[in-house]
Amino acid sequence: MGNRIFFLLFWLVGSIILAFTLIPLVNLFLTQPLSSIVNVAGMQDVRASIYLSMITAVITALLAAILGTPLAYLLARRSFPHQAVIEAIVDLPLAVPHTVAGISLLFIFGRNGPIGRIAQHFGLSFWGSSLGIIIGMLFVSSPYMINAAREGFESIDIRLEKAARTLGATPRQVFLHVSLPLSLRSILTGIVLTYARSIAEFGAVIVMAYYPQTAPVKIYELFLSGGIEQAAAAAALLLLITLSTFVLFRYFAYKPRLKQYHKN
Amino acid sequence: MPLKMKGTVEVMTIQVENLTLQIGSFRLKDISLNVPTGKVAVILGPSGSGKSILLDALAGFSRPQSGRILLDSQDITALPPEARKIGFMFQDNALFPNLTVRENILFSLRFRNRRTPADDKESKIDVGQIMRMLHIDHLTDRAIGGLSGGEKQRVALGRALVRNPRIFLFDEPMSALDARAKEELQIELSELLHKLSLTAIYVTHDQAEASALGDLICIMENGQLAQTGTHDEIFRHPNSPFVAKFVGMENLFDGKVIELHPESDRRSLVSVQVIGTDGSSTAFTIITNQEVKLGEQVLIGIRPEDLIIQPRSPKQQFIDNGDKIFATIKDIVPWGIVYRLQMEGPFLITAYQNHQNIEKLNLTEQQYVQVTFPSTSLHLIKKGLKD
Structure with a gap:
């Protein structure tokens, strides 16, 4: 009996945190008159900002996968000196306030930063551009990518990789034919998380690029200028679009794996 | 000691000479072992005696400090696992869960042309025949997750056979099976090993398995081979109190x-x-x-x-x-x-x-x-x- 009450408490506490997440978001939807959402959706600059957010977040997620997967594999499968330090560096962006991240990035990628100046020679600018938005998003979301992929590689039974070696695969082929396919789901999860984190980013992005405006920046501007009603309507619209893409990506990320296991 | 029949000179498939290997605080000491072609040597020992470490060294996963490993008279001590042409059977089958039975069995073919472009022996491998022989031909397109333990080990064996290895290494392949599947597979494996004249080193802690499969039995004690001999020599004439017990x-x-x-x-x-x-x-x-x-x-x-x-x-x-x-x-x-x-x-x-x-x-x-x-x-x- 004591056990039942104990775990009933777990359900209760679990419901509290779920409700805490869900109620404000659902409430935001329900309290916005449909007419004002339609109204906001008709605004050219709001639509452009949501579109920009999605595009930059997708690019960031793919970039994070390309840059993060090799490090994730090394962390999972090789042992090297100062590994713990490197793991801490990977997690560092989680602990840095995002405005601070934006300012630090500006010093490197900004007009007078070392990389910013080199980029200018090629006609590229990280400041006030989509490129800058991507840089800001990448900085704050990379831990999600690397950790998800690392956990994926770690979860592969080492004997599968050994078996592949005895079947004639070189270490490079083992990675391409065994490790990568088997951790694909984790990598996709990492991509989805990175996308979600990127689309939500405000602090680092607003420092790097106020213009062009991403959706969170646009909503903030509407909040300052037009008041809470318009901002809330735009927020509801953004929520609708980002959540539906997030759910859709998640579904596709998990689906291939599920199909394989339920073939029979 | 090499197993010698009077008057015949046997061809050794694998020769291990004074192999010494340190892993952490564990040490394989001065292991010497010869397995004649077509024979099965069983390495029998309590857990922690170093059996699996020895197999790993033979497969090329760890590099010995000293000693040599010869396979068909070729020194393979410095070769990586993929270049040794060995078949390795793991305790838990180690099949790729994301591939079907057929894809698992054909796995090694993905890598075969690069290193040995004109290996006649290899191109003669009849995959269908292997699958029929192992009674897994009806499982071709099945996913690994739906197979029984015995079926999985058959698929793993088929996967290794396709590569036509020079020697088979078995690392307690039956230990995860239930008694019935184990008995069945043991009989079949014994027949198969002899039918195909496969040379094998088989690691186990199970004496019944050792007796059933081994032409040669090696008792391993704390990183050393305590005694090597035929079944009768080991079971009836142990040379030390440890082996006897x-x-x-x-x-x-x-x-x-x-x-x-x-x-x-x-x-x-x-x-x-x-x-x-x-x-x-x-x-x-x-x-x-x-x-x-x-x-x-x-x-x-x-x-x-x-x-x-x-x-x-x-x-x-x-x-x-x-x-x-x-x-x-x-x-x-x-x-x-x-x-x-x-x-x-x-x-x-x-x-x-x-x-x-x-x-x-x-x-x-x-x-x-x-x-x-x-x-x-x-x-x-x-x-x-x-x-």
Whole structure:
């Protein structure tokens, strides 16, 4: 009996945190008159900002996968000196306030930063551009990518990789034919998380690029200028679009794996 | 020691010469082992004795500090695993869960052209035939997750066979199977190994498996090969107290050589005196080919299933003479398919008897019995040979 009450408490506490997440978001939807959402959706600059957010977040997620997967594999499968330090560096962006991240990035990628100046020679600018938005998003979301992929590689039974070696695969082929396919789901999860984190980013992005405006920046501007009603309507619209893409990506990320296991 | 039949020179597929390997605090010490082509060598030892570490070294996953490994006379000590052409069977099959049965079996073909473009042997591999032989041809498009343990190991075996390896390494491949699947696969594997004349090194801690599969059995103790020999040599003539205990020679008695009569053919007739716990003295006569000295402390060993037990009345007076001892049964417990009897005489004796014998002789606890030690089953073990 004591056990039942104990775990009933777990359900209760679990419901509290779920409700805490869900109620404000659902409430935001329900309290916005449909007419004002339609109204906001008709605004050219709001639509452009949501579109920009999605595009930059997708690019960031793919970039994070390309840059993060090799490090994730090394962390999972090789042992090297100062590994713990490197793991801490990977997690560092989680602990840095995002405005601070934006300012630090500006010093490197900004007009007078070392990389910013080199980029200018090629006609590229990280400041006030989509490129800058991507840089800001990448900085704050990379831990999600690397950790998800690392956990994926770690979860592969080492004997599968050994078996592949005895079947004639070189270490490079083992990675391409065994490790990568088997951790694909984790990598996709990492991509989805990175996308979600990127689309939500405000602090680092607003420092790097106020213009062009991403959706969170646009909503903030509407909040300052037009008041809470318009901002809330735009927020509801953004929520609708980002959540539906997030759910859709998640579904596709998990689906291939599920199909394989339920073939029979 | 290489296994040699008189008058024939056997071709060695794998030769391990003085292999020494340190992993953490564990050390493989000076391992030498030759496996003739078409033979199966079983490495038998308790867990933690280094069996799997040895297999890993043979497969190329760890580099020895010294010693050589020759495969078909080619020194492969420095080759990576993928270049050794070995088949490796893992404890838990290690099939790729994201691939179908067919994709698993064909896995090695993805890599074969690059390194050895014109290997005739390889191109002759008939995948369909392998699958039929292993009775997995009906599973072709199935996912791995839906297979039984025995089916998985067959697929794993097929996957390794497709590569046409020069030698097979088995790392306790049956340990995760239930008793029935294990028995079935063991019989099949034994037939298959002989039918295809495969050369193999098979690691296990299961003596029944070792007996069923091994042409050659090597007992591993703490990183060393304690004894290598045929089934009979290992189980009937262990060369050290460790091997004797490990292979189930439970009766080991301390004794002293009191008579020594050399016979022809390097053999000698030896009398060994064993002093009982009650101070009585029993002399055993053994024929041995081991070199012993008069007065040397030795061990006498006999397997529990080799003892002959007959009920006797305690009122009758018998004299212990040589191969007979009188004792009281202290305990009878079921022991797998037999019964285990603990008896107390001048010293403690353990015997196995089948159910039929227990019934026929009406053996019960507290019964007085005569225990006969057939002289052909007695075995002399030198002490401290390994120390």
